[in-house]
Amino acid sequence: MxxxxxxxxxxxxxxxxxxxxxxxxxxxxxxxxxxxxxxxxxxxxxxxxQTYTADTMTLDIRAPGFVIDNPQSPWAGRQLHALYAEASTPWEW
Incomplete structure (x- = not known):
């Protein structure tokens, strides 16, 4: 225990x-x-x-594997770095 x-x-x-x-x-x-x-x-x-920044998760580039390429996804065409930035919990909190 x-x-x-x-x-x-x-x-x-x-x-x-x-x-x-x-x-x-x-x-x-x-x-x-x-x-x-x-x-x-x-x-x-x-x-x-989850305390992270987009830079600790992925690269800030528009290249295959770093952009959502599934046209059925609600995030189609979005860059992973931008999505992680939106979902991150700010360190200051």
């Missing part, structure tokens, strides 16, 4: 629920905080944040 913030974790404890925010904040701190509140209200014990 271990404890995180006083919460027991182990085979005889209820599951430890971790919510995922991902890029659902849409670059809005207010929305991010609302997601944290909603996760807590739903019973989450923690929330996982």
């Amino acid at each position: 271990i404890r995180i913030a006083g919460r027991e974790i182990g085979p005889n404890a209820r599951p430890y629920l971790i919510a995922e925010m991902s890029g659902n904040h849409n670059q809005s701190l207010e929305r991010a905080l609302a997601i944290v509140d909603a996760a807590a209200d739903a019973g989450a014990d923690a929330i996982k944040l």
Whole structure:
């Protein structure tokens, strides 16, 4: 058994629920905080944040493999670097 913030974790404890925010904040701190509140209200014990910048994920180039080329994708023609920049959680938060 271990404890995180006083919460027991182990085979005889209820599951430890971790919510995922991902890029659902849409670059809005207010929305991010609302997601944290909603996760807590739903019973989450923690929330996982992805802290990265587009530069740590991919190159800022328009070349095969770096642009969405599937015409059925809602991101068709979009550069991966731009998509990662939009979905990233700002370090300042």
